[in-house]
Amino acid sequence: MTSAMILLLALGFMVIGTPVAFAIGIASLTYFLLPSTFMPDMVAVQRIVAASQSFPLLSVPLFILVGHLMNGSGITPRLTDLATTLAGWMRGGLAQASLVLSALMGGISGSAVADAAMQSRVLGEPMIRRGYTPGFTGALLSIGGLITATIPPSLGLILYGFLGEVSIGRLFVAGIMPGVLLTIALMLATAWVARRRDYKPENDRRPTFGEVATGLRAGFWAILFPVWLLVGIRFGVFTPSEAGAFAVAYALFVGMVIYRELTFEKLIHALVASVRDIGMIMLIILLSGAFGYVITFERVPQTIAEVMLGLFSSQAVLLFVIAGFLLVFGMLVEATVIVMLLTPILVPVITAAGIDPVHFGLVMMTLVTFGGMTPPVGVSMFTVCGILRCSYKDYTAEMVPLAVAVLAVVVIMILFPQVVLFLPDYVMR
Amino acid sequence: DYKLNLSTSQNSQDPLVLAMESAKKKIEERTKGEVKITIYPSSQLGSDNDVIEQIRNGANIAVLVDAGRLAPFKKELGILAAPYLVDDYKQYAAITSSPVYAGWVEDMAKSTGLRLMNYNWFQGTRQMFTKKAVKSPADLKGVRVRTIDAPGWVATVNAMGATAVPMPWSEVYSALQLGAIDGAEAQLTGAYGIKLNEVTSDLAFTNHVQLFTGLLTSEAWYQSLPENLRKIVNEEFAAAGDEATRNTVAKGEEVLKKMKEGGIVVNEVNVDDFRALVPVVYQQMGLEEARAALQPYIKPAQ
Amino acid sequence: MLKIFDRTEEVLALVFLAGTVLAVLVGAVGRSIGIPMPAGPEIAQLLLIWTCMFGADLTIKRGDHIRISALPDALAPRYRRVLIVISLVSILAFLGYVAFLGFELAMSNWARPMGTSGLSYAWVTLALPVGSVLMIVSLLRRLAVHGLLYSLEPEAPDQEYPL
Ligand code: NA
Ligand code: NA
Numbered sequence: 001m002t003s004a005m006i007l008l009l010a011l012g013f014m015v016i017g018t019p020v021a022f023a024i025g026i027a028s029l030t031y032f033l034l035p036s037t038f039m040p041d042m043v044a045v046q047r048i049v050a051a052s053q054s055f056p057l058l059s060v061p062l063f064i065l066v067g068h069l070m071n072g073s074g075i076t077p078r079l080t081d082l083a084t085t086l087a088g089w090m091r092g093g094l095a096q097a098s099l100v101l102s103a104l105m106g107g108i109s110g111s112a113v114a115d116a117a118m119q120s121r122v123l124g125e126p127m128i129r130r131g132y133t134p135g136f137t138g139a140l141l142s143i144g145g146l147i148t149a150t151i152p153p154s155l156g157l158i159l160y161g162f163l164g165e166v167s168i169g170r171l172f173v174a175g176i177m178p179g180v181l182l183t184i185a186l187m188l189a190t191a192w193v194a195r196r197r198d199y200k201p202e203n204d205r206r207p208t209f210g211e212v213a214t215g216l217r218a219g220f221w222a223i224l225f226p227v228w229l230l231v232g233i234r235f236g237v238f239t240p241s242e243a244g245a246f247a248v249a250y251a252l253f254v255g256m257v258i259y260r261e262l263t264f265e266k267l268i269h270a271l272v273a274s275v276r277d278i279g280m281i282m283l284i285i286l287l288s289g290a291f292g293y294v295i296t297f298e299r300v301p302q303t304i305a306e307v308m309l310g311l312f313s314s315q316a317v318l319l320f321v322i323a324g325f326l327l328v329f330g331m332l333v334e335a336t337v338i339v340m341l342l343t344p345i346l347v348p349v350i351t352a353a354g355i356d357p358v359h360f361g362l363v364m365m366t367l368v369t370f371g372g373m374t375p376p377v378g379v380s381m382f383t384v385c386g387i388l389r390c391s392y393k394d395y396t397a398e399m400v401p402l403a404v405a406v407l408a409v410v411v412i413m414i415l416f417p418q419v420v421l422f423l424p425d426y427v428m429r
Numbered sequence: 430d431y432k433l434n435l436s437t438s439q440n441s442q443d444p445l446v447l448a449m450e451s452a453k454k455k456i457e458e459r460t461k462g463e464v465k466i467t468i469y470p471s472s473q474l475g476s477d478n479d480v481i482e483q484i485r486n487g488a489n490i491a492v493l494v495d496a497g498r499l500a501p502f503k504k505e506l507g508i509l510a511a512p513y514l515v516d517d518y519k520q521y522a523a524i525t526s527s528p529v530y531a532g533w534v535e536d537m538a539k540s541t542g543l544r545l546m547n548y549n550w551f552q553g554t555r556q557m558f559t560k561k562a563v564k565s566p567a568d569l570k571g572v573r574v575r576t577i578d579a580p581g582w583v584a585t586v587n588a589m590g591a592t593a594v595p596m597p598w599s600e601v602y603s604a605l606q607l608g609a610i611d612g613a614e615a616q617l618t619g620a621y622g623i624k625l626n627e628v629t630s631d632l633a634f635t636n637h638v639q640l641f642t643g644l645l646t647s648e649a650w651y652q653s654l655p656e657n658l659r660k661i662v663n664e665e666f667a668a669a670g671d672e673a674t675r676n677t678v679a680k681g682e683e684v685l686k687k688m689k690e691g692g693i694v695v696n697e698v699n700v701d702d703f704r705a706l707v708p709v710v711y712q713q714m715g716l717e718e719a720r721a722a723l724q725p726y727i728k729p730a731q
Numbered sequence: 732m733l734k735i736f737d738r739t740e741e742v743l744a745l746v747f748l749a750g751t752v753l754a755v756l757v758g759a760v761g762r763s764i765g766i767p768m769p770a771g772p773e774i775a776q777l778l779l780i781w782t783c784m785f786g787a788d789l790t791i792k793r794g795d796h797i798r799i800s801a802l803p804d805a806l807a808p809r810y811r812r813v814l815i816v817i818s819l820v821s822i823l824a825f826l827g828y829v830a831f832l833g834f835e836l837a838m839s840n841w842a843r844p845m846g847t848s849g850l851s852y853a854w855v856t857l858a859l860p861v862g863s864v865l866m867i868v869s870l871l872r873r874l875a876v877h878g879l880l881y882s883l884e885p886e887a888p889d890q891e892y893p894l
Contacts, residue, residue: 013818013821014798014799015799015802016802016803016814016817016818017798017799017800017802017803017814017815017818017883018798018817018818018821018822018883019796019797019798019818019822019883020796020797020798020799021787021796021797022796022818022821022822022825025825025829026821026822026825029825029828029829038432038488038489039483039488040483040486040487040488041828041832042483042486042832042835042836043483043486043488044829044832045829045832045833045836045856045859046475046479046482046483046486046836046856047475047479048829048859049780049833049836049855049856049858049859050475050476050479052776052779052780052783052855052858053476053776053780053855054597055597055600055772055775055776056600057779058751058755058775058776058779061748061751061779061782061783062751062752062755065748065752165599167602167603169603169607170603233607234607235607235608236604236607236608236609236763237609237759237763238609238759238763239600239603239604239607239609239759240603241600242755242756242758242759244755245752245755245756245759246756246759248752249752249756268745271745271748271749272741272745274748275741275744275745275748275782275785275786275789276786276789276790276793276795277786278748278782278783278786279782279783279784279785279786279787279788279789279790280786280787280790280795280796280797282782282783282786282787283783283786283787283790283796284797286780286783293474293475296469296473296474297474376801377799377801379797478843478852481843482836482840482843485839485840486836486839501842501843501844502842541842571765573762573765573767578769578846578847579844579846579847580844580847580849583769583847592765592766592767593767593769594762594767594769595769595846595847609762609763610762
């Protein structure tokens with residue numbers, strides 16, 4: 001009861017426009033101020049500090065930095081060229097290329113919003129000039145970010161693994177197949193839209209072997225990036241928690257030594273931009289630390305688990321119910337916040353039902369990340385529409401076929417857990 | 430009404446938590462509900478160090494910790510987690526009923542407000558799980574062994590000849606699987622709990638630390654209990670510690686059998702080879718006087 | 732004067748972030764080559780919370796913290812002002828109390844070690860009260876410079892760069 005009140009208070013503050021981090025922090029501190037709470041107020045402050053003291057969490061700031069370094073180091077433009085070579089010949093060439101680019105970037109970037117913002121700046125203008133409607137352009141670039149967020153590395157999966165005590169290495173490997181499926185599904189949906197709208201190809205013919213080879217050579221070091229990460233983790237050079245630091249070092253190396261585009265000025269710029277993003281995201285994570293304590297202390301997970309497990313006996317039914325709930329909640333609330341609030345609650349529930357937390361993690365992260373791309377509240381949507389100046393109404397209407405593609409992939413993931421699990425089972429055993 | 434929250438890093442299926450459950454039942458029965466207890470397993474309230482901090486700031490919590498966590502507050506108590514202090518876990522009873530130990534406990538209560546209620550919750554004897562056979566200290570050279578992130582533990586593992594790597598327990602399995610470390614020292618039940626036997630091949634019975642833990646709570650809360658309730662609480666927690674110890678020992682034998690069936694190779698070691706290397710730990714940790722003070726109470730095992 | 736203060740804060744934030752990366756690298760490489768440096772991860776985590784708090788303050792200075800502005804945006808400015816006042820007062824009270832408690836907590840617990848490096852955990856805890864005080868100052872400065880309506884959001888997104 002008390003915890004429901006605290007949750008409502010947090011949501012109330014969010015609705016009136018209090019920054020999300022503070023809405024959560026204020027509501028949690030209120031719990032400690034209640035006369036019925038025996039815990040000293042200082043515990044709230046300790047939980048905020050303690051939230052920062054988990055080693056796996058270090059990868060969040062590190063991968064944010066990697067994302068900012070990629071632009072300055074010349075990795076982004078090379079991958080954009082390669083994507084255009086690979087997919088430009090299809091109907092709706094630029095749109096298809098943007099999806100391929102999301103998949104290529106997926107191996108380096110861990111954030112859907114970062115990918116959507118970058119692509120809006122790089123591809124948004126050209127697409128609209130070629131006659132793609134702003135609504136479709138915005139929806140495509142925004143939802144394409146979901147591919148980036150699913151293919152390892154993934155900030156969302158790191159957070160989920162950290163909060164749910166699930167192996168981040170396994171989660172990473174498990175993200176590969178859903179990422180590939182999302183790419184295919186979104187490309188099919190785009191092909192369908194392109195046919196109806198008669199969006200033209202970018203190139204009049206398929207790329208020659210030579211063109212592909214040139215593109216691959218130019219983007220070689222960038223494409224190698226995820227391979228390095230997985231190999232490094234697999235052979236114990238570094239742990240998944242440490243991978244972010246090696247990714248930073250690699251981006252620096254490629255940018256300074258190989259492409260020689262990363263100047264000191266660009267490096268400082270990337271650091272400054274990262275510090276701000278880190279402050280924004282990590283403040284939410286830290287202040288949610290106190291919230292997690294409230295949830296635990298009030299034994300919310302146990303209560304929800306008992307109710308859920310009593311109601312639904314089949315794993316698939318349970319997953320569909322939770323997925324529906326996550327989809328709706330995800331449309332309303334920022335993804336980081338949902339992960340912070342719900343992972344500690346849901347992981348014990350699904351584990352008790354015998355569902356693999358790695359499988360569930362992919363379903364959950366796909367849905368809540370997707371929620372950031374939908375109205376009424378979605379950071380990706382706000383970002384893309386802000387940059388492209390597309391109206392939320394057009395965006396919403398044009399995202400429907402893409403949303404159908406995403407949900408179809410989620411249904412496949414729920415019905416066939418092996419689609420997600422066979423790779424981690426194979427690689428990590 | 431008196432409320433107490435029990436915190437432990439062990440999960441809800443562990444013999445220690447099961448013993449807590451039975452203590453809770455008996456205490457609530459005997460005090461007719463005047464003392465109410467809630468159990469939080471799996472570090473739900475925070476890491477052991479976090480919970481100690483909460484207790485110091487007046488939270489009504491008791492946390493199950495090993496002596497390594499107590500050393501910053503009362504250096505001498507750290508000796509209870511020191512290597513080769515005794516040969517057999519049964520010798521701890523004589524130590525914890527000695528006036529020397531009682532003096533340390535009272536000192537800590539006075540100077541830090543932390544009350545150690547008991548120290549008889551046995552979690553098992555620490556052994557070496559590795560990826561190659563370890564028969565003598567020389568075999569540990571260059572082997573990266575995970576240990577607890579407290580100075581005493583690191584000193585112990587290094588003294589035994591290995592290279593100590595402190596790391597969160599939750600990361601040990603994947604770190605071993607991926608080769609980021611080469612071994613881990615742990616007690617049998619804990620090791621089986623995270624399936625260490627799947628990612629290591631060899632087990633050496635080094636017996637280096639008898640891992641006892643005790644319930645640490647706030648002196649203010651402890652003193653606020655009326656005499657009659659305090660007596661009940663003390664008796665039942667002590668009894669639960671003994672029960673946990675019996676069950677841990679039994680479970681240790683059971684999981685050893687399972688690990689052997691699973692193919693782990695158990696190597697014979699001469700414990701004296703390792704014992705000869707650890708005096709330096711007592712030196713580094715400033716525990717030589719404490720060891721001398723306890724000597725009269727360390728009786729040979731029966 | 733304020734400029735020097737802002738510049739110092741930014742430089743420190745960058746140093747903290749760069750230090751975090753370096754500490755993780757040193758720790759991982761050390762362990763890989765068999766010379767583990769347990770202080771590496773510990774220093775990384777110490778620098779991480781300082782990076783976070785300084786970064787959070789830099790974001791406050793830009794009015795850039797993630798918020799849901801749909802309701803306030805739909806209201807006339809005078810109603811919007813009411814909501815902002817509620818938010819601001821709550822945030823300032825929250826930060827003030829957190830700063831106070833955080834300082835007490837850090838001071839009360841110098842004995843708590845971070846791990847094996849010998850550093851006191853109080854250095855970690857201290858980041859929170861220091862960050863909270865910085866954020867209080869920055870909020871008040873925004874209020875003074877940009878006025879109530881733009882205390883929590885930028886006047887023009889993407890254009891207010893303090894650097
Ligand atoms: Na990714
Ligand atoms: Na949404």
